[in-house]
Amino acid sequence: MAKENSEIPRFICGLDATLHxxxxxxxxxxxxxxxxxxxxYGELKRSVRGVSDKMLIQQLKELESDGIVQRTDYGEIPLRxxxxxxxxxxxxxxxxxxxCGWGEEHEEDIAVAMDRRKTxx
Amino acid sequence: MAKENSEIPRFICGLDATLHxxxxxxxxxxxxxxxxxxxxYGELKRSVRGVSDKMLIQQLKELESDGIVQRTDYGEIPLRxxxxxxxxxxxxxxxxxxxCGWGEEHEEDIAVAMDRRKTxx
DNA sequence: ACGGGTACTTACCAAAAGGTGCATACTTGA
DNA sequence: TCAAGTATGCACCTTTTGGTAAGTACCCGT
Numbered sequence: 001m002a003k004e005n006s007e008i009p010r011f012i013c014g015l016d017a018t019l020h021x022x023x024x025x026x027x028x029x030x031x032x033x034x035x036x037x038x039x040x041y042g043e044l045k046r047s048v049r050g051v052s053d054k055m056l057i058q059q060l061k062e063l064e065s066d067g068i069v070q071r072t073d074y075g076e077i078p079l080r081x082x083x084x085x086x087x088x089x090x091x092x093x094x095x096x097x098x099x100c101g102w103g104e105e106h107e108e109d110i111a112v113a114m115d116r117r118k119t120x121x
Numbered sequence: 122m123a124k125e126n127s128e129i130p131r132f133i134c135g136l137d138a139t140l141h142x143x144x145x146x147x148x149x150x151x152x153x154x155x156x157x158x159x160x161x162y163g164e165l166k167r168s169v170r171g172v173s174d175k176m177l178i179q180q181l182k183e184l185e186s187d188g189i190v191q192r193t194d195y196g197e198i199p200l201r202x203x204x205x206x207x208x209x210x211x212x213x214x215x216x217x218x219x220x221c222g223w224g225e226e227h228e229e230d231i232a233v234a235m236d237r238r239k240t241x242x
Numbered sequence: 243a244c245g246g247g248t249a250c251t252t253a254c255c256a257a258a259a260g261g262t263g264c265a266t267a268c269t270t271g272a
Numbered sequence: 273t274c275a276a277g278t279a280t281g282c283a284c285c286t287t288t289t290g291g292t293a294a295g296t297a298c299c300c301g302t
Contacts, residue, residue: 010232012170014224015153015217017231021224025290032136041249049133052291057250065241066234077299078248088230095219096136102216103135109209110138111131113187120186146260162279173261178280198269199278 021066021092024059026051028096031085034069035093038084068092142187142213145180147172149217152206155190156214159205189213 011017022028026048033039033047045056060083063069068089074080085093103110132138143149147169154160154168166177181204184190189210195201206214224231 010235011224011228012150013153014221014226014228015149017224017228018220019149019224020235021231028136028140029133032134042247045249053250054252054292055290058290062238065237067230073249076248077297078246079250079298081249088227092223095223098216098219099139100135102213103132103138103140105135106209107132107135107138109188110142114131114141116186117183163277166279174280175262175282176260179260194279197278198267199276200268200280202279 018092018095021068022096024062026055026059027063028099030056030059030063031068031089031093031096032100034083034085034089038072038082041079041081041083044083063089139213139216142189143217145183147176148180148184149220151177151180151184152189152210152214152217153221155204155206155210159193159203162200162202162204165204184210 011020022031029048029051030044033044039047041056045051045053048056060069060071064071067086070084070086070089072082072084074082132141143152150169150172151165154165160168162177166172166174169177181190181192185192188207191205191207191210193203193205195203
């Protein structure tokens with residue numbers, strides 16, 4: 001339903017709205033790797049270096065709930081579950097692509113900046 | 122200096138590198154508003170709804186340290202300080218633009234998804 | 243009977259991030 | 273003398289986010 005006149009907008013801007021979807025230490029990386037195609041849980045965990053089971057599962061659940069990611073359970077033993085992007089999720093990942101490019105292009109500068117942060121503390 | 126052969130890469134991918142620069146609840150929004158041109162501190166605080174002085178200053182300092190933002194002190198009383206994007210920062214904000222567009226386009230879906238999250242807790 | 247594998251759960255804890263409240267510096271005007 | 277304005281500092285606190293460790297379900301092979 002449309003917002004009432006006096007209602008505070010729930011997002012500051014479009015960027016704010018997007019950030020609500022992708023906020024979480026691991027979500028952008030999860031999406032980045034899922035962009036390569038449907039992925040087993042274990043394979044995804046190996047790709048997203050450093051993530052714990054607890055957080056991987058939690059953030060996958062949120063992404064699934066948000067309609068960004070789709071979970072496919074093959075009903076086998078041992079368990080085999082694939083995660084993949086929905087079309088909605090794929091559109092989000094396309095919007096994230098320039099960030100990947102920017103990071104690749106400036107990786108050295110960013111590394112230097114991160115070192116500076118450590119030094120100044 | 123170049124990474125040694127056995128060194129773990131410090132970023133998982135280009136996206137990871139970028140995220141290190143813009144991580145922080147308020148940074149993306151700070152950058153978004155600075156994209157409109159040099160901005161007084163107080164004006165920036167009013168634009169970024171909800172931020173505290175402590176965090177605004179802290180995240181501006183990090184962005185300045187990272188070479189993303191430039192601080193200009195006019196040496197006047199009352200204090201007048203402008204913050205603006207460096208060329209490096211402007212290139213980052215250009216890479217973020219699709220996220221703004223995506224969020225604007227899907228704002229209703231995102232609002233629904235945020236409500237779903239609340240409900241399921 | 244037990245261990246293997248995969249995917250996932252849960253209670254508790256730790257760390258990080260963010261916020262509050264009060265303070266500061268400085269000049270000017272009342 | 274005090275309050276005003278802007279921008280910023282800081283100690284302490286709260287909240288959020290993330291991690292650890294141990295556990296679960298299920299079938300199969302040893």
